Amino acid sequence: MNQLEDMRIYVAVVDAGTLTEAADQLGLSKQYVSKRLMALESRLHVRLLIRTTRSLRTTDIGQRYYEQAQRVIDEVEQIDAEIAEQNASPRGLLRVAAPMTFGTMHLSPALPRFLGAHPDVALELTLNDRTIDLIGEGFDVGVRIGALPDSTLVAQQVATMEMVTCCSPDYRQRRGAPQRPAELARFDCLLYGHQRRVEWRFAQAGKPLAISVAGRLCANNGEVIRDAACAGLGYAHLPTFIVGDAIARGELVTVLDGWRPPAAGVHTVYPSHRQASLAVRAFADFMRSTFAAATRGAPRPAN
Structure with a gap:
């Protein structure tokens, strides 16, 4: 058993409040959990827990160890999640809303490249010049041009337009x-x-x-x-x-x-609850990289 796993067992015991409940949550025997706690205290040469037949509480140094161990576990889980995400690929249905002319003139010729790069993504594109309620109408991503009203949507400027x-x-x-x-x-x-x-x-x-x-x-x-x-x-x-x-x-x-009025922005917008979606993030990155290479007559890339 490595040190990180001993930390996990210790944190689970403190959170659960009893060895029995912690063992059940971990899928381990009570005897094994008790053995690992004693091994941990032996290795650290400190007493972390005060145990009686009815209760369990941390010593002062046990509380400090619990807090630091919890931070270590959180950091390790974050690293694992980031690495796993890098190896994952965007997938699923992506519903996108965009203005009509921008969609036909600029999105249309670029979308085959996006779909080619993400074969597990299905894309449903709706072109309309009215302002679409992304959340209410079930869209994942929108393209907005001009000044943005205050909203809860996450916005990324991808280009400028005059x-x-x-x-x-x-x-x-x-x-x-x-x-x-x-x-x-x-x-x-x-x-x-x-x-x-x-x-x-x-x-x-x-x-x-x-x-x-x-x-x-x-x-x-x-x-x-x-x-x-x-x-x-x-x-x-x-x-x-x-x-x-x-x-x-x-x-x-x-x-x-x-x-001429000041240049306006071309933005990718999406609901905050969709920002964890790999497909949404892939589309936002695609929009920025596409218009960062804007040609004459197309929107200028954002700084």
């Missing part, structure tokens, strides 16, 4: 470009959302500025608005992960660059 105001080169040549956000009322605006009058957010001298705009076209899909802007139908106010490639190809040009 909003830009843009149009086609042809539209700018025909109609001109606004010099300040308030002038957008004179132009055709393409609205990303659910209403035909929305607020576009800018910044002036570091302070937020909201401008109300209206337009004939409103869509709840950013790619529809991007394509309309590329076709010369007006100005759009969209995230760089939607329009970045079109800007790089010269299909869109930006305006009001000096009025």
